[in-house]
Amino acid sequence: MSKTKLLAGVLLVFMLLTAQVGMAAAAPLAQDTTITGTIQDITTETDANGVTTVLVTLVDDQGVIQTLRISDVTADELGLFDLTAREPVLTQIGQPVVIDPTTVIPDEEPTEESVHPIAALLAAFFDEDPSVVDGYHEDGFGFGVIAQALWISRNLTATEDETGDASLTEEILDAKRDKTYESFFEAHPEYIDGTIPTNWGQFKKALLDKKNNLGVIVSGQADPETDEQLQDEQSQEKNGNGHGKEKNNGKGKGKKDK
Numbered sequence: 001m002s003k004t005k006l007l008a009g010v011l012l013v014f015m016l017l018t019a020q021v022g023m024a025a026a027a028p029l030a031q032d033t034t035i036t037g038t039i040q041d042i043t044t045e046t047d048a049n050g051v052t053t054v055l056v057t058l059v060d061d062q063g064v065i066q067t068l069r070i071s072d073v074t075a076d077e078l079g080l081f082d083l084t085a086r087e088p089v090l091t092q093i094g095q096p097v098v099i100d101p102t103t104v105i106p107d108e109e110p111t112e113e114s115v116h117p118i119a120a121l122l123a124a125f126f127d128e129d130p131s132v133v134d135g136y137h138e139d140g141f142g143f144g145v146i147a148q149a150l151w152i153s154r155n156l157t158a159t160e161d162e163t164g165d166a167s168l169t170e171e172i173l174d175a176k177r178d179k180t181y182e183s184f185f186e187a188h189p190e191y192i193d194g195t196i197p198t199n200w201g202q203f204k205k206a207l208l209d210k211k212n213n214l215g216v217i218v219s220g221q222a223d224p225e226t227d228e229q230l231q232d233e234q235s236q237e238k239n240g241n242g243h244g245k246e247k248n249n250g251k252g253k254g255k256k257d258k
Contacts (some may be wrong), residue, residue, distance in 0.1 A: 035068065035099040036061055041089035042080050044072070047084060053105060054081050054088065069105040118143045118218070125217050126150045128166045141173055147214035152207045156191050168253045176200050 037058035046052045054075035059069045075081035078099070080092050115123075115134040122143065123130035128150070136146045147170040158164030168188070175184040181203055185192045196205040216222040 035101055035104070037097060039064075039080070039093050039095055039097050040065065041093065042075075042090060044081070044088060045069075052086070056080060056097065056099070066109060068099060069107060070099065070103050071105065074103045079169055083085065116143075118214075120145055121217065122214075125222070126154060126166045128169075136169070136173060139173075141177075144214045145176065146173070147217060148204060148208060148212065149176070151212040152204070155209075155212070156188075176203070 002017075007176055026072050030125045035058075037060035039056060039058050041055075041057040043055045043057075045055060046057060052072045053070055055067055055069055056075070057065065059065050070078075072081050072083060072086075075088075076083045079089060081088055115130040116137060119134040119137055120130045122128070128134075133146060134147050136149075136204070137143060141149075146169075149169045150166050152172055153166050153168035154164035156164060156168055171184060171187070179199070181199075183195050185196050192206075197206055211222070
């Protein structure tokens with residue numbers, strides 16, 4: 001083997017060993033990254049358990065504004081919070097800060113509250129918030145009554161061109177619970193033409209059709225946007241073949257055929 005080849009081999013081995021040492025030395029530096037920036041604001045939050053955390057808003061070295069949550073103890077160690085006075089040290093605003101990323105407390109991901117499956121079904125059908133429907137049930141109303149109230153609200157707020165909504169549901173349920181039907185129609189005189197109902201049975205008879213019930217929703221027999229049965233009744237009435245049921249001054253029975 002020539003001296004040239006031997007020297008080249010030695011140099012190659014030396015370069016490989018140097019590269020490996022360099023990589024090993026660089027690894028700890030990458031893991032030791034800190035968050036540095038200029039403080040813009042310091043606030044505190046106390047949760048339901050009485051635990052106080054400190055929110056530090058800063059502009060980091062890349063010019064990005066970010067808010068970090070740290071414990072009150074960590075903030076005290078950084079001079080950002082006075083543990084004795086239990087308040088932020090606002091004189092630190094505008095000053096540089098270095099924060100260890102391992103001390104940052106991640107915000108909890110919001111958890112979706114579980115609701116009763118029937119509440120979810122009604123909410124989807126009437127385009128309502130599931131937690132609102134579930135709240136009616138938690139207030140003591142059965143799902144059958146809730147479905148009737150939702151449907152009455154949709155009937156009352158509907159027009160010949162637009163499907164109604166659930167905006168009157170809470171007032172309807174309150175009227176049933178408190179037996180304040182007269183007060184309901186005093187607030188909404190446009191929805192009654194004749195004798196004011198004095199009980200839930202009369203209220204339903206005046207404003208609800210027979211097929212407006214929980215069963216047809218659960219079974220999937222009802223369309224959330226159109227009600228062909230109601231439209232057929234309207235068509236029959238226009239042709240003089242209707243059963244003569246009062247239509248509440250023209251309110252609430254028209255459905256939009258989308």
